[in-house]
Amino acid sequence: MPKEVCGVPTTQTKTTTLFRKTGETFHAGAKTLQQRYFLSPDIFAEELEKIFARQWVLVGHQSQLGEAGNYFIAEVAGESLILASDQRSTIRAFYNVCRHRGSRLLEDQNGNAAAIQCPYHAWTYGLDGRLLGVPHMSDVPGFNKTDYSLHPVNLALWEGFIFVNLADASTRLRRSTARQAERDGYTSLEKWFAPLAGKFSRWNLPALRSAKRVEYDVRGNWKLIFENYSECYHCLGVHPELSKISPYDSAENDLTEGPFLGGFMRIAKGKSLTMSGNACALGIADKEEEGEEAKHRVFYYSIFPNMLLSLHPDYVMVHQLWPQSPERTLILCDWFFHQEAFGRGDFNPDDAIQFWDMVNRQDWHVCELSQQGISSRAYEPGPYSARESIPAAWDEYYLRKMG
Ligand code: FES
Ligand SMILES: [Fe+2]
Numbered sequence: 001m002p003k004e005v006c007g008v009p010t011t012q013t014k015t016t017t018l019f020r021k022t023g024e025t026f027h028a029g030a031k032t033l034q035q036r037y038f039l040s041p042d043i044f045a046e047e048l049e050k051i052f053a054r055q056w057v058l059v060g061h062q063s064q065l066g067e068a069g070n071y072f073i074a075e076v077a078g079e080s081l082i083l084a085s086d087q088r089s090t091i092r093a094f095y096n097v098c099r100h101r102g103s104r105l106l107e108d109q110n111g112n113a114a115a116i117q118c119p120y121h122a123w124t125y126g127l128d129g130r131l132l133g134v135p136h137m138s139d140v141p142g143f144n145k146t147d148y149s150l151h152p153v154n155l156a157l158w159e160g161f162i163f164v165n166l167a168d169a170s171t172r173l174r175r176s177t178a179r180q181a182e183r184d185g186y187t188s189l190e191k192w193f194a195p196l197a198g199k200f201s202r203w204n205l206p207a208l209r210s211a212k213r214v215e216y217d218v219r220g221n222w223k224l225i226f227e228n229y230s231e232c233y234h235c236l237g238v239h240p241e242l243s244k245i246s247p248y249d250s251a252e253n254d255l256t257e258g259p260f261l262g263g264f265m266r267i268a269k270g271k272s273l274t275m276s277g278n279a280c281a282l283g284i285a286d287k288e289e290e291g292e293e294a295k296h297r298v299f300y301y302s303i304f305p306n307m308l309l310s311l312h313p314d315y316v317m318v319h320q321l322w323p324q325s326p327e328r329t330l331i332l333c334d335w336f337f338h339q340e341a342f343g344r345g346d347f348n349p350d351d352a353i354q355f356w357d358m359v360n361r362q363d364w365h366v367c368e369l370s371q372q373g374i375s376s377r378a379y380e381p382g383p384y385s386a387r388e389s390i391p392a393a394w395d396e397y398y399l400r401k402m403g
Contacts, residue, residue, distance in 0.1 A: 019252035019263055022231070023386035030392035031381040033399075038221040038374045043402075044326040051305045051401055053077040056156070056163040056189050058307040058320050061334070063160070063209045064110070065091050069127060072110035075322065077166060081153055082106055082116070086127040091157070093164050094129050094150035105150075116150075125150055156189035160206030161307075161318075163189055196260055202286045203311050208336035211349040214357060216331040220367040221374075222306075222323040223398065225331065228363050228370075229300065229308050229319075230261060230390035238362050241355070245271045246298060249387075255301065257393050262301035269296055272314055274351035279314045281349065282341040302390075304397060314341075315352050327371055333360060 037043055059074035065085035073096060074081045080096035082105065096105050103120040106113075115132065116125040124133035129150040137143050154165040167186040218225065228234070235248035242248075246265050253263030272279040285294065299311040308319035315337050322330040335356070341347050373379060384392045 017254045019254045020256065022251045022253060022389050024389075025253065025256040025393070026384075026386040026389035027392065030384040030388075030395075032227075032384065033223065033395055034381055035374055035379050037223065038371065039326050041326060044323065046402065047323065048077040051398075052323070053079075053166045054186070055305050055401075056158075056165045056187075056192050057305060058161055058303070058318075059083060059093075059164055060162045060320075061160055061208070061210060061318075061336070062091065062157060062162060062206065065162075067112065069112040069114055070110075071106065071113060071127070073106060073108075074164070076164060079166065080104065081164060082150075083155075083162060083164075084116075084127045088128075090128070091155065091162060092127065092129060093153040093155040093162075095153060097151065098123060099131065099148040099150065100134075123148075157206075158189060158193050159200055160208065165189070192259075195255075195258070200309075200311070203284055203316060204286065204338070205316065205336075207339055208284065208316055209339055209342065210334040210336050211342070212353050213332060213334045214353075214360075216333065216360060216364055218329045218331055218364045218367060219327060220329060220364070220371040221326055222321050222329040223395075224367040224370050225319075225321055225329055225363075226302055226308075226394050227388075227391040228367050229302055230394055231388045232265065233385055233387040234366060238366055239359055242273065242359050244268075245273055245277060251387075253390060256389065258397055259304035260301060261390050261393055261397075262299065264297040264299045267296050267298055267313075272352075273298060273312060273355055274348075275355045276348075276351050278351070279346075280351035281314045281347050282338045282344060283313055284316065284336075284338045284341075285313065302394065304394075304401075312352070315349070317352075317356055327375075331360075331364075333357075 057076055059076065059081070060072060060083060064070065064072055065083065068085050068087050068089050071082055071084035074083055082094045082096045084092050086092055098105055098118040098120065100118065100121055100123050103118055105116050105118050113127070116127065118124070122135055123131060126132050129152060131145045131148045134145060154167065156163055165186065232248045232251055235243050246267050250266040251263060253261070255261050255263065267273065271277050274280045295313050301309045303309060306321045308321070310317040315335055318334045318336065320332040322332070324330055333356070335349060335353050337347070337349060
């Protein structure tokens with residue numbers, strides 16, 4: 001079994017990471033999920049409640065809130081949330097719900113504002129959530145503005161990415177112990193990501209900036225997207241262009257069970273995953289940490305329940321998955337580059353964006369075909385191949401969370 005080195009710059013040491021060929025971690029007998037997991041509205045509602053309303057979910061990157069007053073809206077488990085950078089450039093998250101009579105506050109998906117004013121009766125909130133202005137409430141006995149700040153949402157940053165968690169940790173922590181809160185489903189972000197500590201440091205993820213976002217409306221269940229991302233058994237037939245640059249059978253994984261899954265695939269020497277086959281931007285990894293081998297690898301990791309993280313030598317692609325119904329998923333795809341890459345003569349982000357837009361659409365197409373076939377009365381769970389050990393591991397973790 002080959003041993004590889006994975007840099008951990010935070011400690012200035014190197015840890016040895018074991019990468020194993022995909023087939024080596026396969027459990028014989030693994031089969032695809034039952035039909036109901038792709039079609040049932042009850043299971044879909046259960047997923048929102050047990051997974052999307054309890055886990056840390058990705059909503060964006062800190063570079064989207066780079067200036068005080070910037071905000072964007074995220075829809076998580078049926079809730080509209082405001083993500084904003086307050087006057088001190090602290091990132092905050094609130095329910096998009098007025099404390100007066102509950103009106104939706106912000107309708108635009110993103111923007112910049114000095115304050116948040118309710119469109120109904122003009123209660124005005126600071127971007128730190130405090131209620132600042134309330135017309136004609138001074139004659140209401142006992143009314144105190146400080147009692148009506150916007151309802152906050154748990155928020156934390158991991159490698160520059162913004163995650164929220166709707167589990168009401170503060171209430172749980174008040175009425176019981178932290179251990180009890182965790183049993184109820186709440187884990188701090190730090191603890192959740194502890195198995196990945198330092199793993200991605202050399203890509204400088206907090207400092208990257210998105211050059212482009214594309215939204216895809218896919219007629220398929222969100223789990224099909226994860227299962228598709230997690231294997232390259234389909235690559236030769238579905239992605240001829242990708243397979244020319246990155247051999248479909250070159251996958252080796254270091255994370256093979258649990259909420260974080262994946263590893264790397266090889267890139268042909270001197271090539272990049274772009275339309276031209278050439279690098280399209282300044283390299284993003286720390287040169288000292290990168291090492292010769294890493295220049296010819298693309299790393300693919302799925303982060304439960306809604307993030308796909310693809311780390312290339314010259315860019316990082318991130319997919320956010322947002323289940324809309326059992327049979328529909330909204331996918332937001334961003335292409336991130338080094339801050340210093342922007343504005344340089346060799347910066348050609350479209351080369352990577354067009355390449356992956358093509359590959360993405362090839363993937364969504366087969367996911368949509370899967371959804372159609374799985375909807376048939378003839379469908380029954382089929383056997384995974386040994387090259388599909390990672391989707392099988394993903395299903396296993398998903399079922400544990402639903403249990
Ligand atoms: S509902 Fe917002 S001010 Fe009345
Ligand atoms: Fe694919």
